[in-house]
Amino acid sequence: MKKLVKHRVFWPAAALVALLAVNAIARPAFLSITVQDGELYGSLISLLRNSAPLMLVALGMTIVIATRGIDLSVGAMMAVSGAVALTIIAESATPEAPEVIALAIGAGVIVTLIAGAWNGFLVAVLGIQPIIATLVLMLAGRGIALLITNGEITTVNSAPYKFMSQGYVLGFPFAFFVSIAAIVIVVLVQRRTALGMLTEAVGINPEASRLAGVRSRGIIWGAYAASGLLAGFAGILYSSNIMAADSNAAGNLIELDAILAVVLGGTSLMGGKFSIAGTVIGVFTIQTLKSTIVFLGVPSPVTPVFMAAVVIIVVVVQSPLLRGSALRAVRSVRGATNSNTTEVAK
Amino acid sequence: MPVDNDVAPIIEMRGITIQFPGVKALDGVDFTLWPGEVHSLMGENGAGKSTLIKALTGVYAIDSGTITVAGEPRIFHTTADAQAAGISTVYQEVNLCANLSVGENVMLGHEVRRGGAIDWRATHREAARHLEALGLTVDTRTGLFSHSIAIQQLIAISRAMVTDSTVLILDEPTSSLDRSEVEQLFGVIRELRDRGVAILFVSHFLDQVYEISDRITVLRNGKLVGAYEAALLPRNELISSMIGRELDDLAELSSSAARVIDRSGSPLLKATGLGKKGVLEPADLDIYEGEVVGIAGLLGSGRTELARLIYGADRADSGSIEVHGASARISTPRHAIDRHIVFSSEDRRAEGIVGDLSVAENIVLGIQARRGWLRRVSRTETDAIVKDYIEALGVRPADPDRAVRNLSGGNQQKVLLARWLATAPELIILDEPTRGIDVGAKADIQRKVAELSAKGLSVIFISSEIEEVIRLAQRITVMRDRRKIGELESNGLDVDDVIDYIANEGQENVA
Numbered sequence: 001m002k003k004l005v006k007h008r009v010f011w012p013a014a015a016l017v018a019l020l021a022v023n024a025i026a027r028p029a030f031l032s033i034t035v036q037d038g039e040l041y042g043s044l045i046s047l048l049r050n051s052a053p054l055m056l057v058a059l060g061m062t063i064v065i066a067t068r069g070i071d072l073s074v075g076a077m078m079a080v081s082g083a084v085a086l087t088i089i090a091e092s093a094t095p096e097a098p099e100v101i102a103l104a105i106g107a108g109v110i111v112t113l114i115a116g117a118w119n120g121f122l123v124a125v126l127g128i129q130p131i132i133a134t135l136v137l138m139l140a141g142r143g144i145a146l147l148i149t150n151g152e153i154t155t156v157n158s159a160p161y162k163f164m165s166q167g168y169v170l171g172f173p174f175a176f177f178v179s180i181a182a183i184v185i186v187v188l189v190q191r192r193t194a195l196g197m198l199t200e201a202v203g204i205n206p207e208a209s210r211l212a213g214v215r216s217r218g219i220i221w222g223a224y225a226a227s228g229l230l231a232g233f234a235g236i237l238y239s240s241n242i243m244a245a246d247s248n249a250a251g252n253l254i255e256l257d258a259i260l261a262v263v264l265g266g267t268s269l270m271g272g273k274f275s276i277a278g279t280v281i282g283v284f285t286i287q288t289l290k291s292t293i294v295f296l297g298v299p300s301p302v303t304p305v306f307m308a309a310v311v312i313i314v315v316v317v318q319s320p321l322l323r324g325s326a327l328r329a330v331r332s333v334r335g336a337t338n339s340n341t342t343e344v345a346k
Numbered sequence: 347m348p349v350d351n352d353v354a355p356i357i358e359m360r361g362i363t364i365q366f367p368g369v370k371a372l373d374g375v376d377f378t379l380w381p382g383e384v385h386s387l388m389g390e391n392g393a394g395k396s397t398l399i400k401a402l403t404g405v406y407a408i409d410s411g412t413i414t415v416a417g418e419p420r421i422f423h424t425t426a427d428a429q430a431a432g433i434s435t436v437y438q439e440v441n442l443c444a445n446l447s448v449g450e451n452v453m454l455g456h457e458v459r460r461g462g463a464i465d466w467r468a469t470h471r472e473a474a475r476h477l478e479a480l481g482l483t484v485d486t487r488t489g490l491f492s493h494s495i496a497i498q499q500l501i502a503i504s505r506a507m508v509t510d511s512t513v514l515i516l517d518e519p520t521s522s523l524d525r526s527e528v529e530q531l532f533g534v535i536r537e538l539r540d541r542g543v544a545i546l547f548v549s550h551f552l553d554q555v556y557e558i559s560d561r562i563t564v565l566r567n568g569k570l571v572g573a574y575e576a577a578l579l580p581r582n583e584l585i586s587s588m589i590g591r592e593l594d595d596l597a598e599l600s601s602s603a604a605r606v607i608d609r610s611g612s613p614l615l616k617a618t619g620l621g622k623k624g625v626l627e628p629a630d631l632d633i634y635e636g637e638v639v640g641i642a643g644l645l646g647s648g649r650t651e652l653a654r655l656i657y658g659a660d661r662a663d664s665g666s667i668e669v670h671g672a673s674a675r676i677s678t679p680r681h682a683i684d685r686h687i688v689f690s691s692e693d694r695r696a697e698g699i700v701g702d703l704s705v706a707e708n709i710v711l712g713i714q715a716r717r718g719w720l721r722r723v724s725r726t727e728t729d730a731i732v733k734d735y736i737e738a739l740g741v742r743p744a745d746p747d748r749a750v751r752n753l754s755g756g757n758q759q760k761v762l763l764a765r766w767l768a769t770a771p772e773l774i775i776l777d778e779p780t781r782g783i784d785v786g787a788k789a790d791i792q793r794k795v796a797e798l799s800a801k802g803l804s805v806i807f808i809s810s811e812i813e814e815v816i817r818l819a820q821r822i823t824v825m826r827d828r829r830k831i832g833e834l835e836s837n838g839l840d841v842d843d844v845i846d847y848i849a850n851e852g853q854e855n856v857a
Binding site: 048194197 | 659683689698699701702703707712713715717719720721
């Protein structure tokens with residue numbers, strides 16, 4: 001039990017469970033799952049589907065943050081990949097053809113892979129501060145997306161493309177499987193090879209790593225490229241959901257949600273040790289919170305305030321320092337009551 | 347200039363003690379500074395020089411003792427308190443605003459005002475006056491960044507004079523200056539001294555200390571060794587008062603100085619004229635298989651710089667390196683590692699350990715970095731390597747999963763040694779591997795070095811403790827003031843021979 005409490009994802013997981021419990025009590029329908037034509041429906045299932053874009057972006061963000069960096073351009077890159085993919089489909093004579101869909105997706109994510117590599121080049125080779133380096137594409141990316149779509153919101157009709165966000169496989173949303181695949185691949189690449197350990201070493205102590213012979217330049221470069229690639233896939237999912245390339249709305253402010261998910265998952269913004277499991281939990285926490293806000297009918301202008309309040313509570317619960325003093329306070333109160341009872345007993 | 351003892355001291359520090367967690371940084375230190383003198387503060391790493399300066403400038407609060415400035419007892423809570431008392435500091439890295447003009451920097455906070463607005467013309471005129479007083483003619487409207495470090499340093503000094511400082515602290519002001527720039531700085535220092543300013547000077551360059559100082563105070567391990575008239579203190583006495591004498595029980599470890607090295611073939615490594623402008627004058631060094639070459643010299647003598655150039659941690663701008671008789675380009679640590687040359691830095695915390703990673707991860711990091719990320723050192727392989735080295739080197743606690751930052755300095759050093767030995771190197775460069783660690787760990791490391799070199803590993807061993815260099819090395823390269831001044835056979839040598847050599851050899855080459 002003690003070991004369980006000490007595990008690094010214990011408190012993030014506890015926060016998520018608490019949030020789910022509050023929802024389950026406040027609205028019993030939250031837990032209900034219905035089956036229609038062999039497909040599952042319900043709040044929890046929507047949660048799995050809707051969290052996919054954020055999941056992909058947050059996974060990439062985790063790796064970047066582990067190297068002491070940050071990637072602000074992920075939202076803009078989502079807009080770019082959506083714009084590229086939908087433009088290809090819109091201009092094709094056969095928008096339903098598998099090869100057109102494959103080309104659209106492939107082109108979309110390759111463009112953001114290159115964009116991510118550009119970020120990596122600025123940070124790893126030119127030594128520009130990550131927040132500035134990625135700010136460039138954060139601002140320019142949406143402009144590029146608008147250039148690609150000629151300033152319009154490109155809309156398409158293509159059932160196979162729509163399938164990615166709306167379709168079902170084995171009863172579960174297809175997007176959920178995309179999330180799972182991304183998680184599995186990231187975990188395999190980071191933890192089955194030595195990449196994870198070397199990434200942490202570079203994030204914890206870059207100079208010691210360099211003197212130990214770690215090729216930190218390649219590792220940092222790769223982290224930004226991976227973040228770009230994952231953001232590209234997130235953009236495909238987003239555009240598939242609304243079947244439109246809305247360059248202004250796609251991935252708007254998602255970089256902040258992604259950073260929040262990483263932090264909620266217990267990975268420090270100072271870089272170094274990272275937890276993929278923590279990030280996954282962080283993503284579900286944020287997504288649950290969003291659905292809670294909708295359910296509670298919080299007026300949309302004040303949702304940020306509500307979000308902020310909950311985030312503060314979650315972060316406080318996770319902070320070892322604050323948790324320690326809270327526990328001490330509880331104990332001293334309990335101690336005081338106990339001594340009172342003994343006196344009464346006398 | 348002899349100190350006139352009739353004049354009252356400007357600064358008197360008595361019984362200064364500063365306690366850091368687990369260590370007394372300063373232990374009952376007395377220090378006296380007189381007006382119109384240049385006073386050098388000397389000591390090796392960890393002696394307490396910068397702590398004393400920080401106590402005097404209000405950066406650290408003192409735990410006990412008294413500070414008297416011009417006869418009045420003072421307690422400095424902030425650096426502003428110290429500045430208000432007339433104590434100014436010019437640091438090694440100039441702390442001015444590079445984006446402002448020279449005049450703005452000199453007069454910052456003391457601009458000439460007229461009716462609430464700044465009168466820039468008068469301000470620049472005033473700045474120019476202060477600069478000229480130090481013999482400096484620069485256009486005060488040019489940007490600070492457009493001037494050399496030397497000029498920036500002089501500008502920082504004029505800025506201190508604007509605030510009517512009576513005490514000027516110069517912390518390693520000459521470390522990045524060339525000879526003529528040092529002359530210019532010394533001219534200014536003498537000028538200020540003659541005006542009655544008290545100057546506290548810190549430098550690692552012995553020649554400069556003797557050239558400029560009236561008096562010298564020596565610290566060692568947080569304690570005062572003594573205060574001396576510079577003219578009456580022979581160099582070798584100064585050096586031996588700075589370096590520590592190690593404990594007798596270590597002296598019983600057997601010496602490997604007499605071991606005969608076969609130098610008939612080509613050396614394992616041969617560096618010729620290796621240097622970097624402003625860091626190290628071109629130096630030669632060669633080392634044969636199974637040999638231990640020691641580098642002796644004080645802190646800042648160029649011993650670390652030489653090691654870093656050999657390893658490619660810094661890039662040399664002159665000279666060449668041969669490995670096994672063939673020319674080798676080593677400009678990054680990777681190049682060195684690929685040739686089985688490894689380096690353990692003197693700065694364990696910043697350049698050695700990866701604190702949050704475990705002992706096991708820190709040990710395999712060297713091997714893993716060589717293999718690249720795709721070929722992971724497997725769990726079983728890791729366990730075997732880690733277990734071997736934890737046992738062989740006596741790492742305590744013997745827990746491979748503990749974060750390395752929670753280990754003591756000596757055990758962290760053992761982990762670093764394990765990291766490099768696990769890569770099966772041919773040459774290992776150890777920079778101060780025994781600094782700040784307990785006697786037991788020190789003996790373990792010395793024993794391991796002797797044992798491995800007897801088996802054919804070549805070692806470059808750098809240490810402030812000359813005893814340990816003499817005992818382990820067969821040859822000693824002696825460095826001073828950023829150049830190699832000679833080479834000694836260590837068999838039959840004693841510490842005083844080396845100290846005399848550092849103090850007296852090769853001086854004629856210095857202007």
